[in-house]
Amino acid sequence: MTWLFLQAVVSGLLLGGVYGLVASGLSLIFGVLRIINFAHGAVMMLGMYASYWLFVLLGVDPYLSILVTGPLFFGIGVLIQRIVIEPNRDAAEHNQLLLTLGVALFFENLALVLWQGDFRTVRVWYSGASFLVADVLVEVPRLVAAGGAVLIALGLWGFLRTTDVGKAIRALSEEPEGARLVGVNVARIRGVAFGIGSACVAVAGALVTPFFYVAPDVGESFNIMAFVVVVLGGMGNFLGALMGGFIVGLAESLGAAFLPGSLKQLVVFGLFVVVLLLRPEGLFGTRRGR
């Protein structure tokens, strides 16, 4: 029993790190643009394909591919925002939401056309690497993914704290009207935020490819959980998203180990509903949480 508990905790934390990074991007986009980006999972999928092809065609290690996919998907994010979201900025919220859903469906079907529906895997020398600590299994690629995700999320947090662009993003997120009044280039910052969010999720995609698979609908594995995480952490709360990731990872993992049947999903989504009802600003939300 103790073993099962420890194993579930370790697995949950490792998974939680990745959820955290995916959700950080989503949370950032929500904070600045005030839209729920349903295309987030699809962007992750594209990021995974990018890492996959870099590996297959050029032999680039998936971890190194971050150096390419990060900037690439920052650009793609900016473009999505420019071309699709910005022109509809004044449309009703549900229209913008449907718009991102449309983008998601477009990307998924594009992937289906370009690369067919079959599953692809990246096999690197460390794909199967794992070790046991007191009989508890730790898979190296999952450990790297979780660690990398936390580092990147913290790095971004620092970026938001210290740089001018970061401060502008935060300003826009916390007080849009005020930000505009003090001369923040609102349209540009929105693009940057969408770009950073997209880069985050593409990087998360690259981090999971060594132990996961790539397929057109793979983003959905992480996307739904990311929504839960964002709500838990407080919408628009960057560090909250990271913490929320760990909580959801743990809840899912402990639920799977100790509850019968498919109840683990119920635990996670139950948590989601309860938090929305009782603490809509999120567990770590501040007054800005909305």
Added chain:
Amino acid sequence: MSNDQRISLTAPIGRRRFLTAVGAVSAALAAPALVRAQAREVKVGYILPVTGPLAFEAQLALNGLQLAVDEINGAGGIKSLGGAKITLLPGDTQNKVELGNSEAARLIDQNVTALIGPFSSLVAFSVRQVTEKNKTPFLLLATVADNVLEGGLRYCFRMQPNARAMATLTVGNMIEMAKNAGTPIKRVAIMHEDGNFGTTMGNHVEAFAGKMGYELVQRVPYNLRSPDFTPELSKVKASRPDLLVISGYYGDSKIIAETAAKLRIGVNALVGLANAAYSNPKFITENRELTDQLFDGNYWHNPQSARARAVFEAYQKRFNSTMSNHGVQGYQVMFVLKDALERAASTDREKVRDAIAKTNLTDHILTQDAIHFDEAGESVNATPALLQVQGGKPVVVGPARFLEAKPVFPVAKWKG
């Protein structure tokens, strides 16, 4: 009309052009006579999800159908019908219920003698009403749900094992094999995806426990899209089973096998149940070490059959790939129909239906005894093969009479 007039007005018609025109007209006039003089044809419609999410698998099945049709036509067609050739008419369901119905109705309108399809059990549920109403024989292909044939259908037949046969015979084959190997299986755990397919399999494995004398120590339904199965497998490990059964799709099954290996899951064997990955050549090639000695219960062909070998060669030549189990099913179901057509000596749907009902086909390439159908239209002897990956390819290790290689059991690597 006005166009023709303008041409003749603006440019005098040349000799060459005149001759072409005359030739075309006379050919058109002669055509009906030619058609009448030809041997009769037998129209067979297929309704398959040739586009959409199941397009890849559907194409493999369609290749099998096509291969069989070419073989039949090449060997002189249906002899009792004066060498009538089989014509395959296409129908695409895109795996959608409403398209399944309309495509079936359209093909029936085009006078097909029988329909073959449609993969998805959901689509089959709906199409069967169309075929019953129109009294058209409907041969199911790659449709597993148990209850598709319920309700006293007259025109619907299923050549392959249904979910129940798939589950019970696969576990039964494993248990028999383990007993022969001197390491009986007493404790069984199953992990299955929590959709319709996996849950049905899970129910059967659970219900079968009493009859086969094993204890089901753990049953874990899981979400297909879950990114991690370590906690689930840890739970399985803690219940100390001898055998772990896995019923799932491709990506999930891959991650489960990988994690089970790393966790040193401690079972005597891992067996897939109609698993989409474990006997899939692509999965095996990409994961040689992991897949070695994995078991899977699935549709297969009889490795002892010389005819099966010839069919595989023909398939390889024509499609430049190894024939899949869906291809085998497609090929064989067409020959079930061919056999019925020969005996019916008619393209009349009612007569063909009666002939299918009386099928007793021994010359086939499946791992089972003669193909014949019961009252409900289920194939009585339908049996999944028990496969084990050995040397990078799945070989038949059960039922014993179709043995291709000796099973390796217990499998040391899962023991940890």
